[in-house]
Amino acid sequence: MFELEEKTYQRLRPTLPPGKFALIRGEDLVGLYDTQEAALSAGTERFGLTALFIRKVGDEVMVVTAPALSLGILRAHPQPVLPG
Numbered sequence: 001m002f003e004l005e006e007k008t009y010q011r012l013r014p015t016l017p018p019g020k021f022a023l024i025r026g027e028d029l030v031g032l033y034d035t036q037e038a039a040l041s042a043g044t045e046r047f048g049l050t051a052l053f054i055r056k057v058g059d060e061v062m063v064v065t066a067p068a069l070s071l072g073i074l075r076a077h078p079q080p081v082l083p084g
Contacts, residue, residue, distance in 0.1 A: 005053035018058040025053070032057075 005024045012029055016022055021039040023030040025047065033039040036054060043052040 001051065002053045009053075009055055013057070016057040020057050022055050022057055023052065024055070 004026055008024050008027050008029070009022060012022070012024075016029075017032065020032040020034065021036050022032055023039045023043050025043075030046065031039070031042055033042065036056070039054045040052065043054065
């Protein structure tokens with residue numbers, strides 16, 4: 001998963017500004033963002049609820065595979081429902 005995006009990132013890496021979050025889809029750099037949340041929001045708006053390749057330039061691999069969870073649409077720890 002994301003082999004093409006990783007190759008694209010490695011090809012573009014010398015031209016990308018450190019510290020920005022790169023959103024890559026296939027061979028295309030979709031955009032550069034100041035925060036992971038901004039990249040996630042832009043990717044979800046454009047591509048829907050799917051796995052996204054988001055990488056902070058200069059950091060190790062960061063792959064987000066649950067945008068609904070990250071956006072708070074789903075909760076990892078839902079509130080318990082009390083009877084009564």
